[in-house]
Amino acid sequence: MRDSGQLWRKMTLCSMGLLAILLGSSCTPLRGTGDLGVVVERADGSLQVLENSHNSLLASVPGLGDLSHATALFSRDGRYAYICGRDGGLSKVDLLTYQVVNRVIQSGNSIGGAISQDGRWLAVANYTPGGVRIFDTETLEMKLDLPAMGADGKLSKVVGLEDAPGQAFVFSLFEAGEIWMVDVSDIAQAKVHKWTNAGAQPYDGLVTPDGHYYVAGLFGEDGMTLLDLWNPEKGIRRILQGYGRGQEKLPVYKMPHLEGWAVAGTQIFLPAVGHHEVIVADMQTWKEVAHIPVHSQPVFAMARPDGRQVWVNFAHPDNDTIQVIDVPSLKVIKQFRPGKGVMHMEFTPKGEEVWISLRDENRVEVYRTDNFSRVATLPAKSPSGIFFSSRAHKIGL
Amino acid sequence: MRDSGQLWRKMTLCSMGLLAILLGSSCTPLRGTGDLGVVVERADGSLQVLENSHNSLLASVPGLGDLSHATALFSRDGRYAYICGRDGGLSKVDLLTYQVVNRVIQSGNSIGGAISQDGRWLAVANYTPGGVRIFDTETLEMKLDLPAMGADGKLSKVVGLEDAPGQAFVFSLFEAGEIWMVDVSDIAQAKVHKWTNAGAQPYDGLVTPDGHYYVAGLFGEDGMTLLDLWNPEKGIRRILQGYGRGQEKLPVYKMPHLEGWAVAGTQIFLPAVGHHEVIVADMQTWKEVAHIPVHSQPVFAMARPDGRQVWVNFAHPDNDTIQVIDVPSLKVIKQFRPGKGVMHMEFTPKGEEVWISLRDENRVEVYRTDNFSRVATLPAKSPSGIFFSSRAHKIGL
Numbered sequence: 001m002r003d004s005g006q007l008w009r010k011m012t013l014c015s016m017g018l019l020a021i022l023l024g025s026s027c028t029p030l031r032g033t034g035d036l037g038v039v040v041e042r043a044d045g046s047l048q049v050l051e052n053s054h055n056s057l058l059a060s061v062p063g064l065g066d067l068s069h070a071t072a073l074f075s076r077d078g079r080y081a082y083i084c085g086r087d088g089g090l091s092k093v094d095l096l097t098y099q100v101v102n103r104v105i106q107s108g109n110s111i112g113g114a115i116s117q118d119g120r121w122l123a124v125a126n127y128t129p130g131g132v133r134i135f136d137t138e139t140l141e142m143k144l145d146l147p148a149m150g151a152d153g154k155l156s157k158v159v160g161l162e163d164a165p166g167q168a169f170v171f172s173l174f175e176a177g178e179i180w181m182v183d184v185s186d187i188a189q190a191k192v193h194k195w196t197n198a199g200a201q202p203y204d205g206l207v208t209p210d211g212h213y214y215v216a217g218l219f220g221e222d223g224m225t226l227l228d229l230w231n232p233e234k235g236i237r238r239i240l241q242g243y244g245r246g247q248e249k250l251p252v253y254k255m256p257h258l259e260g261w262a263v264a265g266t267q268i269f270l271p272a273v274g275h276h277e278v279i280v281a282d283m284q285t286w287k288e289v290a291h292i293p294v295h296s297q298p299v300f301a302m303a304r305p306d307g308r309q310v311w312v313n314f315a316h317p318d319n320d321t322i323q324v325i326d327v328p329s330l331k332v333i334k335q336f337r338p339g340k341g342v343m344h345m346e347f348t349p350k351g352e353e354v355w356i357s358l359r360d361e362n363r364v365e366v367y368r369t370d371n372f373s374r375v376a377t378l379p380a381k382s383p384s385g386i387f388f389s390s391r392a393h394k395i396g397l
Numbered sequence: 398m399r400d401s402g403q404l405w406r407k408m409t410l411c412s413m414g415l416l417a418i419l420l421g422s423s424c425t426p427l428r429g430t431g432d433l434g435v436v437v438e439r440a441d442g443s444l445q446v447l448e449n450s451h452n453s454l455l456a457s458v459p460g461l462g463d464l465s466h467a468t469a470l471f472s473r474d475g476r477y478a479y480i481c482g483r484d485g486g487l488s489k490v491d492l493l494t495y496q497v498v499n500r501v502i503q504s505g506n507s508i509g510g511a512i513s514q515d516g517r518w519l520a521v522a523n524y525t526p527g528g529v530r531i532f533d534t535e536t537l538e539m540k541l542d543l544p545a546m547g548a549d550g551k552l553s554k555v556v557g558l559e560d561a562p563g564q565a566f567v568f569s570l571f572e573a574g575e576i577w578m579v580d581v582s583d584i585a586q587a588k589v590h591k592w593t594n595a596g597a598q599p600y601d602g603l604v605t606p607d608g609h610y611y612v613a614g615l616f617g618e619d620g621m622t623l624l625d626l627w628n629p630e631k632g633i634r635r636i637l638q639g640y641g642r643g644q645e646k647l648p649v650y651k652m653p654h655l656e657g658w659a660v661a662g663t664q665i666f667l668p669a670v671g672h673h674e675v676i677v678a679d680m681q682t683w684k685e686v687a688h689i690p691v692h693s694q695p696v697f698a699m700a701r702p703d704g705r706q707v708w709v710n711f712a713h714p715d716n717d718t719i720q721v722i723d724v725p726s727l728k729v730i731k732q733f734r735p736g737k738g739v740m741h742m743e744f745t746p747k748g749e750e751v752w753i754s755l756r757d758e759n760r761v762e763v764y765r766t767d768n769f770s771r772v773a774t775l776p777a778k779s780p781s782g783i784f785f786s787s788r789a790h791k792i793g794l
Contacts, residue, residue: 030493032430032476034789053473053516076450076746078475079429096427117747119450165703165748166767210662211703230705230725265607266663266681284663306562306608306792308627328627349473349790350514351562370563392431393746393787395703 033078037388040070041381055376059098065089071112072387076119084113114163123169125161150176160205170214172202195236199225204258207396239286254315264307264327271298305351313342346386357383430475433492434785437467438778452773456495462486468509469784473516481510511560520566522558547573557602567611569599592633596622601655604793636683651712661704661724668695702748710739743783754780
């Protein structure tokens with residue numbers, strides 16, 4: 001009986017071990033994914049997974065390579081974040097288990113990406129070699145390789161890559177000054193439309209939230225280029241030419257971003273390049289209706305989801321400051337200094353709060369947007385981009 | 398050793414049983430919630446949980462009471478659906494485990510609901526007794542009871558309950574002809590603003606997707622009432638008075654719905670009451686800019702998320718037909734008959750597909766919105782409303 005007693009103890013331990021394994025690892029607690037998001041920790045090549053219902057950080061996910069410029073995209077079910085890094089790495093991160101479930105090095109240097117209307121395809125814009133590569137969102141298998149060979153016979157850096165209705169991706173060629181649109185309804189026979197002479201050095205682009213227009217910002221000239229995606233046969237046209245006219249153009253310390261568009265009602269708010277201004281254009285005429293003097297060179301001008309406020313951050317050395325524009329009056333109603341290195345702002349889906357990354361303070365802060373009070377401070381290592389899974393359901397993000 | 402051999406076999410069986418239990422019941426497979434939704438099966442008082450990435454039904458959830466008129470709302474994390482039924486039942490359904498996790502009978506007869514901007518509060522509009530009750534979305538504990546006692550000294554039926562930025566709910570009193578707004582920033586000291594003389598018999602309402610305006614449709618007169626939520630101190634005003642002028646008003650077989658608003662660019666598309674028309678108004682002037690003749694009395698006029706199409710269904714006996722309006726040309730570009738009893742339409746978040754419930758055919762169908770081809774047919778018992786979890790992130794839904 002001594003033998004069976006020992007065996008009993010061994011078996012009990014074995015069962016308890018099994019139980020611990022099953023409870024501990026297999027049974028990740030269930031949760032919804034609609035309030036999840038990520039903070040990019042650029043210095044460490046890691047992500048913090050966050051939830052914005054109670055404003056907390058859930059876990060750190062390391063091993064994502066060079067994230068000195070990184071964009072996050074989301075699967076249509078909200079479970080996976082796709083991270084495009086500066087080293088050309090494309091990583092698929094499970095926001096429920098906090099694991100990197102797939103990772104490919106897809107080019108030498110990527111700048112951003114977009115996911116198709118139906119969620120099946122993920123396009124990445126690359127600097128080196130210049131072009132767009134399109135992947136299956138399930139497997140990260142490459143399905144299409146589009147070298148950005150412009151009419152100048154050279155490969156251009158690709159910028160301003162966005163998704164648009166009709167299973168399309170639209171993007172710009174920096175050196176060649178072209179805008180391309182690729183229709184991936186049938187990925188095996190993808191059609192590419194090209195518009196040449198699209199302006200000097202397009203540096204970023206946006207698709208309006210209704211998917212109607214693509215706007216490319218130009219670095220080589222004061223102006224922007226417009227493509228009407230509902231009527232692409234009408235071609236492109238230059239808009240807002242000579243904005244900032246009569247002002248000396250300042251050295252540009254950081255390129256503004258356009259993707260964090262600010263569309264409010266019929267107006268679009270655009271950061272000017274080399275001027276301390278936010279330009280306001282009417283989206284029916286595409287004429288400038290106002291330019292709002294701001295604190296310094298704007299980087300992001302982002303509308304609160306209801307379009308009643310536009311939040312603006314600035315280039316170095318004024319990247320400690322945020323200004324808030326009241327849309328009805330087109331006036332700055334709030335200026336504050338959350339801290340050094342304000343890199344990004346992300347609004348909750350209905351806009352009651354905004355998350356702000358403070359790279360040089362190693363923290364992320366959450367503010368109410370109605371009374372500008374701070375509601376949370378969270379630690380993060382050199383945080384840059386903040387992205388919420390609700391982006392999965394928005395056109396042009 | 399025989400003893401220990403038997404013990405070993407017993408223990409093995411025991412461990413395997415434990416394993417089966419743990420794998421089978423505790424470990425519900427992980428999944429994202431961004432592509433989930435529900436179909437209301439009105440005859441059976443049940444829901445079908447669906448996913449719209451691959452267009453399938455996942456499970457049936459019974460026991461939800463009288464769903465002859467039911468609305469679904471979603472928690473901000475997308476995990477839970479809240480179902481307001483005709484019997485006054487308010488049920489919280491876990492879309493991951495397919496369980497009713499909480500259910501209260503909160504009144505005699507409810508007509509709809511809304512969730513606050515921050516996701517904490519759920520308001521239900523009741524016919525009997527007429528009023529609004531507000532619940533904690535976590536616990537379904539009632540936090541506020543607002544009987545709809547109008548200036549006429551009587552309880553009114555409450556209709557057109559919507560959420561708005563600033564932690565507000567807005568709704569209308571049918572008999573009293575009033576619009577109320579309640580601010581639940583501090584639920585213990587909620588403030589109610591009332592506008593009387595808001596028109597004869599408001600029957601439904603909508604909040605524009607930017608949260609700027611509340612529009613109440615009137616049954617007792619040809620016209621609507623507008624409240625500017627950004628400037629509530631300016632009061633209400635009547636708009637679109639006398640639409641359908643010179644036409645004989647037809648008997649109304651089914652009240653149109655307004656909540657499935659159709660805002661496209663600067664235009665809003667509204668189903669006319671008692672006329673075979675969709676009214677188009679400009680949201681800057683709130684004047685009628687067009688009225689589009691349609692097949693029959695419209696019930697829903699819903700914009701595809703990009704605002705380029707408006708889909709319309711119709712009252713009995715023409716509820717077998719759908720028309721699609723092209724927004725740029727304001728013309729009907731497609732008419733088709735999916736089957737008997739078209740009750741509801743729900744677009745995927747980026748609009749590439751639409752789900753349609755066919756009550757009298759006991760099925761749900763999914764169509765592509767670009768070429769109108771049918772991509773899926775799914776069985777459901779007397780399906781009525783279809784609601785996707787992406788509604789959690791939209792203002793006014």
